[in-house]
Amino acid sequence: MKKFHFKVSLLIASLWLSLISGVLAAGNAPDEPLVMTSGDGRFELYSDTNLDPKEAHAFLLTVQNAWNWLLETQQWVNPTLLDGQPVQLRLLDDDNAPSGGSGRGFTIALKRLYTLPDLTKGTVAHELNHVQDRRQTGNGVVPGFITEGRGLTNGFWYRYSLGLPPQPYDHALARSIANFTPEQMSDVVHRMQRGDVHDANDPKANARLEFGGAWFVEYLRTTFNGHGFPDVQPRLASVISEVHNGIPFEDAFKKVFGVEFSRVQDAFIAFVTNTEGTHRVKSMIWEGLIGKENRN
Ligand SMILES: [Zn+2]
Numbered sequence: 001m002k003k004f005h006f007k008v009s010l011l012i013a014s015l016w017l018s019l020i021s022g023v024l025a026a027g028n029a030p031d032e033p034l035v036m037t038s039g040d041g042r043f044e045l046y047s048d049t050n051l052d053p054k055e056a057h058a059f060l061l062t063v064q065n066a067w068n069w070l071l072e073t074q075q076w077v078n079p080t081l082l083d084g085q086p087v088q089l090r091l092l093d094d095d096n097a098p099s100g101g102s103g104r105g106f107t108i109a110l111k112r113l114y115t116l117p118d119l120t121k122g123t124v125a126h127e128l129n130h131v132q133d134r135r136q137t138g139n140g141v142v143p144g145f146i147t148e149g150r151g152l153t154n155g156f157w158y159r160y161s162l163g164l165p166p167q168p169y170d171h172a173l174a175r176s177i178a179n180f181t182p183e184q185m186s187d188v189v190h191r192m193q194r195g196d197v198h199d200a201n202d203p204k205a206n207a208r209l210e211f212g213g214a215w216f217v218e219y220l221r222t223t224f225n226g227h228g229f230p231d232v233q234p235r236l237a238s239v240i241s242e243v244h245n246g247i248p249f250e251d252a253f254k255k256v257f258g259v260e261f262s263r264v265q266d267a268f269i270a271f272v273t274n275t276e277g278t279h280r281v282k283s284m285i286w287e288g289l290i291g292k293e294n295r296n
Pocket of ligand 1: 126130147148151152
């Protein structure tokens with residue numbers, strides 16, 4: 001019995017330790033030097049290169065503009081979670097630095113700013129979307145294909161709001177959608193749904209998760225039940241805030257959308273099964289992009 005108690009208290013102690021180290025890790029600053037902080041103190045820019053102050057300032061402005069657009073369009077419902085600690089932005093010299101981040105901030109390869117300036121504005125909105133969704137979610141669980149679907153489509157909508165033309169990336173995404181099988185999409189919306197899945201060992205599975213998630217969100221916006229939910233993004237932001245309160249994702253979805261999540265999953269797979277080619281993106285953000293990648 002004593003041994004049992006000892007084991008339990010060891011377990012509790014190690015849980016505490018991992019909790020504390022988790023908190024410490026969350027508070028850590030990036031390894032790179034701090035280059036500049038935005039005037040409102042909301043964003044900190046770190047970099048491993050000698051960034052020109054003008055360049056640093058321009059990037060912070062890019063981030064703030066994307067942030068303002070997100071605040072307006074997402075309407076996250078828990079305002080106390082909107083600020084908290086500053087968002088840490090890392091601009092790295094490594095050309096292969098992947099875009100990505102956590103609840104604290106995100107990383108972008110400096111080269112992307114110069115070679116893909118339009119696409120990168122969308123990437124910034126995508127990553128900021130993740131940062132705030134994670135703050136809103138807390139310990140709650142949101143399916144990875146939903147968070148990625150939100151990030152990708154919001155990145156597109158943000159670029160679109162700036163009047164930027166479709167990118168080769170959008171054409172590639174539309175082409176993938178045309179080629180996905182019902183089995184692949186069923187795998188995405190049923191199996192790959194727990195947590196924010198990023199399988200680094202299987203880039204194709206990761207692309208299916210992200211692109212399939214984006215397609216699912218657009219399907220929900222335009223097509224589900226014949227009319228869809230035009231305000232799908234603020235609704236999903238509400239679902240995410242509900243999950244923060246300890247409500248399971250499926251229950252939060254039902255509360256906000258008024259339909260069972262499983263009904264949408266089934267309807268989406270039926271849609272994938274019964275459509276092909278351009279019909280798969282009808283009324284969606286990729287309409288007109290399938291098969292036209294060489295025309296602009
Ligand atoms: Zn993402």
